[in-house]
Every structure is written in C-alpha cells, then in structure tokens.
Amino acid sequence: MDDAERHAAKMAKIKAARDRMMEMKEGEKGLVIIHTGPGKGKSSSAFGMVLRCVAHGMPSAVVQFIKGAWDTGERRLLTTHFADLVQFHAMGEGFTWETQDKARDIAAARAGWEKAKSLIADPSIRMVVLDEINIALRYDYLDVAEVVEVLSNKPPMTHVVLTGRNAKPELIEVADLVTEMAVVKHPFRAGIKAQAGVEY
Template identity: 75%
Template sequence: MSPEAPISEEAAAHAAKKAKIKAARDRMMQEKTGEKGLIIVLTGPGKGKSSSAFGMIFRCLAHGMRCGVVQFVKGSRTTGERDLILARFSDLCAFHTMGEGFTWETQDLARDKAAARAGWEKAKALIRDPENRMVLLDEINIALRYDYLDLAEVLDFLRDEKPPMTHVVLTGRNAKPELIAAADLVTEMTVVKHPFRAGIKAQPGVEF
C-alpha cells in the first residue's frame, strides 16, 4: 500500500475554513427548532411566482401531504400543473380554477368581483380544514390589487382562522404592503431578461 500523499497548505487551509463554516452552521441549525404554518408571499414583476408555488405543492404531494389550489385569475386554458394534479393527485390535492381569465379579457367588473369572491370562499374552506398542509392562492394578489377582495378581511382570516400548521401561499404581482408585513416568507421575483420582450410567445413547459 502506497503512503498517502501529503496534504498541501492550500488544501489544509481550505479544509480548516470549511470546518469552521460547518461548525457555525451546525450551531445555527441546533437553534432552529420551531415549526409553524407559514404565510408565504411570492410577488414581483419577474417570472416564477406560480412556478415556485407549484414546486412547493408538488413537494407536499411527494410527502403524501394533502393540499389545495385555488386559481383566482387563470381561466379555462389548460396548464401542465393542473392537468397533472387532476389526473394523478386528485386524491391529495383539491384544485379549483375560479377565475375567468385576465381582467382585460373579461372586461366585466361585476363578473370579476364575483369570481374573486367565489374563489375566496373556496379558499377559506380549504384553509379551515387542518388536514390540508398547504393551500395555494394563485394570483390572489391581483384580486387584492384591484380591490376585488377586501384586504382586511383576508388578513383577519389568515391571522384568526388559519390552522397553526397550515402553510398558505399567495402569488401575484404587486402584493399589498400590509400582506407583506403579515407574511412569514416573502420572495420578490425581478426581471433581468424575458423572451416575451423579444417576441417569443408563452410556451408549454415554461409558462404553462
């Protein structure tokens, strides 16, 4: 058996540095022992809000956790995530598309408000059920932005009626400051480049 090659000074310094980082991380993780149902807000002008939210929904499904989705804006147009959930995971995930498309498509204020209200009633029922570990309110921030729903009502419900271990995810641009203040986790998606600006249309597998 040949003797081990000596460790270089660079490798030894690297190992020592990483050992210190690991020790610090281990101490930090030992202090993080709490668990709670989170209010998660995904907002901003960049792409990825709903994509990120559905990533968490699929994580829940992978763990066998019950969850629910209410879509406040997206209409009847097919999407990959909805088709997959309805075909394969309908026993674990309730999926409700309550919107009728973007507001510039419907051009009917009363209809948009009624659709948002119906979506919110469905959302409350899903959130109240403690068996649902995560409920996604997709594009609810748009309904709140246009005052189709009362922000105070939504905040009061999340504060007073959300079960303690239920995660609620709220997506959409222009999240209200009060909602951001009430949330436990907020991520803002920014735009660096987007193919739409170069004339590329929305494509399956990327946008829907």
C-alpha cells in the same frame, strides 16, 4: 498548509458555525408565504411547493383566481396524477382585459375567496396555494383586511402561499416569507409568445 488543507479548515469552521445556528432553531409552524414581483416564476415556485407536499403525502389545495380558463400543465399533472392529495379549484375566468366585465371578475374573485377560506380552515390540508390572489386584491375585488384576518387565524400547521404581482403591504406585514421575483430578461419582450412547459 496546502490549498486542500486550507479549504478543509475553512469548511470545518463554516460547518461548526452552521451547526451552532441550527441548534438555536426549534419547532415548526404553518407559514404565510408570498411570491410577488414583476418577474416570472411566482406560480411556478408555488406549484413546486405543492409537489414537495405531494412527495411527503401532505394534502394540499390550489385556488386559481385568474388563470381558471387556462389549460395549464400544473393543473393537468395535479388533477390527473395526484387528485387524492391535491384539490384544484380554477375559479378565475382569465385576466381582466379578457373578460372586460368588472362585475363578473369581482364575482369570480369572491367565489374563489369563499372556496379558499373553507380550504384554509380545514386543518387536514397542509398547504393552500392562492394563485394570483394578489391580482384580485390589487383591483380591490377582495377586501385585504378580510384576507389578513383569515391568514392570522388559520390552523397552526397550515401553510398558505399567495402569488401575484403587487402584493399589498398589509399582506407582506403578516407573511413569514416574502420573495420578490425580479425581471432581468424575458423572451416576451423579444416577441416570443408564452409557451407550454415554460409559462403554462
């Protein structure tokens, strides 16, 4: 048996095993998805999922808890080209060290959460992204028990994506999919500022 034949035989075995595994999978459900960790790409990944929903004609919504003051590429794209499919609610006023007003930050986070609850409760919306909600939870601007309760009682086919560092253990417990982004190397550490098209 030559190398090409050995490779073909090996791939045939792998395919047969994958086919058996896929036969065991059935049904669909709305997922609770968390993107957390210190690495870059948490929000970017969530917006990639929104674009997949757009491609499938699935109504989606975004609530930004921190970056509301930023003019981001995602916001421009979604509100300019896909407003019929994607609601975009920028509720934050910037990072806490920018506002320097705890009461104002808490009020903004709670207003964002009220909007998020109404979007999650609407079964016609198939995906809701709660961008940087983990930051609001980390500072106890929101009650994690209430967030868990809403996620546990969402419409059955609604996906909810939560982003931000330091996801609370209670959220990780109820999530269906958790990805932790790690930092290997980042240009910020080399003195390079955030850039359009990469960070925002």
